Amino acid sequence: MKTCIAAARRKLISRETLNRITLLCALLGLAVCSEAQDIAGTVTDNQQRPVEFATIVLLDAKDSTYITGAITDIDGRFAIKAEQPGLLKVSCLGYGDTYVDAAPGNIGTIRLTPSSVALGEVVVSATRPRTKIKDDALVTTIENSALAHAGTANDVLGRVPGVIKNGESIEVLGKGTPLIYINGRQMRNASELDQLSSETIKDIEVVTSPGARYDASVNAVIRIKTLKPAGEGFGLESRTMAGAAHYVYGLEEVNVNYRNGGFDLFGMLEYDNNRDRQNNTMAQNTYASSTIQQSTATRRFNSSQMYAGRLGMNYTFNEHHSAGLIYDFSFRPTETRNGSYTSMSVNEILENELNNADTTDVYNRQHLLSGYYNGKFGKWQLDINTDAMWSNQDKYQQVNETATNADNRMFATDNRVDSRLYAAKASLSRPLWNGSLTVGTEWSFVRRTDIYASQESFIDNSNTKIHEDNGAGFAELSQRFGKVTAMIGLRYEHMDSRYYDNGKKMSEQSRIYNNIFPSAMVSFPLSNVRVRLNYARKISRPAFSQLNSNVQYINRYTYQSGNPYLKPVYRDYVSLLANYRWLTVMLDYAHVSDYIMSVYTQYGNNPEIALLQKQNAKSYNELTGMINAATVFGIYHPVLMAGIRAQFFDIKFCGQTVKLNNPIGIIRFNNAINLPLDAWLNIDFSWRTEGNAENMYLEDTWQCDLGLYKSFCKDRWNVKLQCNDLFSTANSGMVLRSDVREIRMKKKLDTRNISVTVRYKFNATKSKYKGTGAGKDQKSRL
Structure with a gap:
């Protein structure tokens, strides 16, 4: 009886939510169906680029007398007050005049054709971004x-x-x-x-x-x-890269394309061979009834390959209808070898020493089949996208651990993950009043199985399944009022997540969510400054790997696992963006609820074993700011970006409140120099200051990169010589505090390398594939 009542309540809540959405959408529709008195549109050239400063003149349709006029803005848009239909004359230097019959409302895009007047040779040189x-x-x-x-x-x-x-x-x-x-x-x-x-x-x-x-x-x-490529027929583009760090690595990639009229066939093959190494040190202190101290030094070596390919086709029936299909696959085998030494002391008295050697082999396979259809029916534009994705991950770990004051351990674990995703998205859009209206729906279905096996009693086996069904509906309206642009949107999402442990559904970990996400934007000029204000509510769902209950063995004093009780993170953003010529400024405020962060807790009843896992934190606020300046001095093209990120967050550590409010600064200084023979030298510097992020203190880090670029044979060939992290300074350090544990970690990364990349292209035509994909959130979580 209680189950039936609960089910009825869920249906009632869902019905009430749907009724609210229907009412809001109805009000949205009523708000935009008023009679407009503007003739609005956009002027572009024959390559669909906006034409700025084009003259728009409204003439009387009977005797061609002048009524009113306007000039297009930087985006080629215009709006003219008009009480009745008339004849628009559109003109701009370098283009032929165009006449269009127009009535109040959005008349869409007016395309100008270059005039036949010969202007002589025009040389276009590089300018600032x-x-x-x-x-x-x-x-x-x-x-x-x-x-x-x-x-x-x-x-x-x-x-x-x-x-x-x-x-x-x-x-x-x-x-x-x-x-x-x-x-x-x-x-x-x-x-x-x-x-x-x-x-x-x-x-x-x-x-x-x-x-x-x-x-x-x-x-x-x-x-x-x-850029739109010219020409049809067969096209080829290849990329070859060879590099050296403490080893030699390389990459080979070939893209082919065949185009004939509306038919487009394309493919890609890529092979990548890479390695890296890393040296880590970690000191972990646990302040319980006794002070437990652990110190670990680790050397890690990683070797990976990638075999990837793509095959697709596209057909454009006419200017209003096109469809396509694409198949994408990748196979990534990875081998990681770790060697570590750990000492464990209690109250500064050495209790045990460990030497670990473990090897982890991971095999990732992914297949993705995507299709799309784009069609225009009168004023309506229909976009349909479908995706089916299959992925498998096999992970094998072998551990050999010797101890001075405990038994030695030698064991293996096996983790197999199988995921399936089916998703579809459909949207309808049309011009409405002085803007456009877009409505649509999106659905996804996920089936994920995660099996973890170990033959040891100190590590639990697990067999979990997650089934998720998601549905969404959305409406978005944009309008232009003179030089002011506004946009409002509403999105409703329903998620039904079911969690199974050894075939049994776990009610506490299974959840149903019904959420409404509003968004709004207004953009307007203040003299010569363009300003935009935004509001949006967002959600971040935990990755599926974070929801499993597997326990990964790091050493006998440190384990790592997922957390099936994690809840989604909610963020409310308010943003301000301003742009004046070469200067851009951004300010962003965010209120964050239930943020997912890493914590160290006690594993079971043993205070000597720390468990690293994700948990939801309390709400906090965050501020972000940025200023970007890009100008040019002859052959010198500098770009300077300075940013700051500050959180207002505190934690409980050893029974006391610790504030983690120190801001983090970011400096990026890019320098491009146009050398003789049209070669380009890039000198890039970046620096991140120390400060707090989540429940961590991060040390500062910086690096300098150099690049030299030159093209040949009318850009058929180009060569790039690159040196990353010239001074080998891109290392990191952090302090993480959680409950009664403090972890200090330093990482020396293997980021300094030098590489040369050679590209060759022959009649390189890009695919006309217009699909946008579906189920984006679920794909990223998988």
């Missing part, structure tokens, strides 16, 4: 700038305002890892950034407050747009 606020994004133009010679998309992102390159990872300041799109298609793996040459990039859009059309777990989005 131009950054501006456009709709929901901060847009940096790469084409014809110094950044076009940076090397790869990865190199470019490390120089874009608001973006931080930390090793091979990309972060948006204050927002973490972004979702990255390349020409509207979601990036499948990080290697795609290295596959994309910087000279093929048109611009990069950084979205720091994504709207309702994106999953609520997405805190930041980067959209990369490439």
Whole structure:
């Protein structure tokens, strides 16, 4: 009876929530259906680039008398007050005049054709990267700038305002890892950034407050747009890299493309062989009834390969309809060898010494099948994306541990993870009033099995399954009122997560969530400064690996495990962005609830064993600021970015409250110099100051990188010589305090290396694939 009542209550709550969403969407629709009195649109050239300062004149349709006029802004947009239909005359220097019949409302895009007047030879030289606020994004133009010679998309992102390159990872300041799109298609793996040459990039859009059309777990989005290639037929592009650190490594990649009319067939093969080494020291103190001291020195060697490929096709039926299918696979075998020495003392009296040697072999396989359809029906634009992903991970660990005052241990563990994802997303958009309306839905279904086996009694075996069903609906409205642009959005998400332990459903770990995520944006000029204000509510769900109950053996005094009781993290963001010519300023406030952070607790009843796992912390606030200046002095193109991140957070440590409010500063100084023969020298410096993040104190770290770039044969060949971490200073240190434990760790990383990359392209045509993917949050969690 109680079960039936609980089920009825859940259905009632869900029905009430759906009713609220329906009412809100109805009010949203009513708010935008008023009669408009503006004729609005956008002017572009024949390559769909916005035309600035074009003259718009509204003429009487009967006798062509002048009524009113306007000039397009930096994004090619205009709006004219009008009470009745008329004839628009659009003109701009270098283009032929265009006449359009227009009525009040959004008339869409007007395309200008270059005039036939010969202007003689025009030489376009590199200028500074131009950054501006456009709709929901901060847009940096790469084409014809110094950044076009940076090397790869990865190199470019490390120089874009608001973006931080930390090793091979990309972060948006204050927002973490972004979702990255390349020409509207979601990036499948990080290697795609290295596959994309910087000279093929048109611009990069950084979205720091994504709207309702994106999953609520997405805190930041980067959209990369490439230049449109010319020509059809067969195209080929290859990339070869060879490098040296304390070893020799390399990479080989080949992209092929065949295009004929509306048909597009493309493929890619890549092989990557890499290694790294790392030296760590850790001191762990436990202040219980006795003071337990552990000191560990570890040397780690890692060897990995990647075999990846892609095969896809695309067909454009006409300018209004296109469809495509793509298959993506990767296989990543990795071997890690660790050797460590640990001493354990109680009240400064040595109790035991350990020598550990362990080997871990990991085999990751992933298959992804994606499809899309884009169609236009009158004023409606329909986008449908589907994804099916299969991934497997086999992990084998062998441990050999000798002790001076305890029994020796030699054992093995086996961890097998199998994941399945099926997702679909559909959205409808159309011009409405002086803007556009987008509505849509997104669904995903996840099935994940995690089996962990050990033959030892001190480590528990586990067999867990997670089944998750997710559904979402969203609506987003953007409007333009003169020079003011506004956007409001609403997203509803329903998640049903079921957790099984040895085939039995665990009610406490199984949960149902119903969430509403609003977002709003307004952009307006203040004299010559463009300003944008944003609000968004976001969620971060724990990764599936963080939800398992496996216990990983580090040594007999330190274990690591997941936590099936983790709850999602909620963030409320308020952001301010301002842009004036070469200067960009960003301020961001975030209220964070239930943040997931690493803690050390006691394992079982033994105070000598520490368990590292993730737990939800209490709420706290965070402030982030950034200023970016990019200008040019002849052949010298400097870009300076300074940022700061401050949290207001405290913890309980040894019965006392410890404030962790020291801010962290970030300095990035990029210098590009145009040398003779059109070669480019890049000297990049980055520094992160000491300060607090989460429940940690981080030491400062800095590094300097050098690069030399030159293209040949009309850009058919290009060569990049790169030296990363010239002075081998990109090391890290931290102090983590939790409950009655304090851990001090230092890492000496293997980041200094030198490499040479050679690219060759023949009739290189990029795929016209327009899919954007579905189930993005679930794919990242898997």
